[in-house]
Amino acid sequence: MGIIVISRGAYTMGKEVGEEVARRLGYNCLSREELLETSGEFNVPEVRLLGVDPPVLENMVYWKRRYLSFIQSSLFRRLKEDNVVYHGFSGRVFVRDFPGVLKVRVEADLQDRARIAALREGVTQERAVGMVKRIDENRKRWCRQLYGVESATVVGSIL
Amino acid sequence: MINASRISLEGTVELICGLARSPRFTITSETLAKIEALCRSDEEVVGMMPQGEETVAGYFAAVIGCMMQPTLHRRGNGSLSRPRRGQVGLAPAEGDFGQYHGIST
Numbered sequence: 001m002g003i004i005v006i007s008r009g010a011y012t013m014g015k016e017v018g019e020e021v022a023r024r025l026g027y028n029c030l031s032r033e034e035l036l037e038t039s040g041e042f043n044v045p046e047v048r049l050l051g052v053d054p055p056v057l058e059n060m061v062y063w064k065r066r067y068l069s070f071i072q073s074s075l076f077r078r079l080k081e082d083n084v085v086y087h088g089f090s091g092r093v094f095v096r097d098f099p100g101v102l103k104v105r106v107e108a109d110l111q112d113r114a115r116i117a118a119l120r121e122g123v124t125q126e127r128a129v130g131m132v133k134r135i136d137e138n139r140k141r142w143c144r145q146l147y148g149v150e151s152a153t154v155v156g157s158i159l
Numbered sequence: 160m161i162n163a164s165r166i167s168l169e170g171t172v173e174l175i176c177g178l179a180r181s182p183r184f185t186i187t188s189e190t191l192a193k194i195e196a197l198c199r200s201d202e203e204v205v206g207m208m209p210q211g212e213e214t215v216a217g218y219f220a221a222v223i224g225c226m227m228q229p230t231l232h233r234r235g236n237g238s239l240s241r242p243r244r245g246q247v248g249l250a251p252a253e254g255d256f257g258q259y260h261g262i263s264t
Contacts, residue, residue: 021172
């Protein structure tokens, strides 16, 4: 049985890492975006989710509960298929109590991430730094609000 | 957690694949600290593999390789490498790799 869950920060090349790991191991590759593709109301781009103000989310208890149930059950259904690499924002949250799952968080230094962001979004390096910082801040709040954990909680070693 | 700024994309992929292939893969914090210290130095490092321990060698090479790139001089899995002048050798220590306790270094 092989399940690898890669939790990635924005602009860290985590997506590329996940896809390449899946290719090399011959595993199925699944991203958060694919998971939500057919979900209708939950198919919200991460960027938009991150723009939601947590106090507003707090008032969306019902939505939150349904979102979590949906993503969790969809993910588990796919993980049961075995030999899967899942990559996405906070993926490890859903499998934190699962033994036998390789949980990896891919991070990178701010300047490197900003360089990637600047290239992808066509903005200056300076603007990209601000953008990445804002995304991180939003992710932290989103993670705390939705999952009750810190987004960059480190478990295990840093390599 | 893997810091992709310190390890190349290729190295990151290799490390995750190495970890995935062996559920018994563990490495002591002492060895990690040693590797990290070497990463900060200018020394060229050779991963030293105990002869005949191909599996161990592979995983250890993956860890060292990921952290040391591009200075790693890899000799191939399972071969015993000896550092040349100007290089530092690093071998697995007792406690690394789970069931492989007592590896002679």
